[in-house]
Amino acid sequence: MKMRLNHYTANPEVYRAMSQLERHVRESGLDRIVYELIKIRASQINGCSFCLDMHTNELRKLGETEQRIALVSVWRESPCYTDKEKAVLELAEAVTLISKGGVSEELFNRILTFYSEKETVDLIFAINLINSWNRIAITTGMFPGCLDNA
Template identity: 60%
Template sequence: MQVRLHHQTVNPQAYQTMRKLEEFVKSTGLDPILYELIKIRASQLNGCSFCLDMHTKDIRRMGESEQRVNLISVWREVPLFTDKEKAVLELTEAVTRIGDGGVSDALYAKVREHFSETAFIALIMAINTINCWNRIAISFGMFPGCYDAGAKRSESAE
């Protein structure tokens, strides 16, 4: 496999813009585990192997159990997630698949049971940020390990 291009070096300003979004989300006080759950679920839905690999490793380093990590994709079917986490995962799915019906009033109310208006905005920004990262990684052909020594880069795009 080959990465189509290294966006960080080809257009550092675009990369820094994405980093600023990431920094903004982290500055909102959103629980880091919730943020990783958002990143993993969106990456699963979008089919982003690069981001999925990265964020499952990150959440494990934060102390998350293998069982919960392995079952994020079926969160509705297991008793391992809190009502708050379930609301966030459902919101992540709705925003990631926005064209399938958007965010219903019922879902908005469910999420607002656990989050203030300000925190709701932080969630939306977190979901949008990982969706942007997914689209970047997929568009540029990124895959797990693509930046490791020996991973090839296509030079034809330059």
């Protein structure tokens, strides 16, 4: 397999700008496990193999169990996630698939029972950021291992 385009080298300024936003979200105080769960769920929905590989590996490095990594796509039926994590995964799905039904008042209010307004904005940015990364990776033809020799 071959990438269509290496966006890192083709336009380093845009990559740096995205990386700065990534750094801001990562340093916002958002729980790292929750952040990686968001990235995995959005990447599953969007079909981004590069990001899915990266973020499942990241969760492993953080000490997450194989069960919790494997069951992200079926979080509703999985007792291994907390109600707080389930609310975030539902928000990640709703924002990723926003054109299909938006974000309900009920879901938004449930998020606010677990997170402050500032934290809720951090979640929204985190979800939007991984969706952007997914779209870049898919469009440019990224796949697991594509940067190993780049």
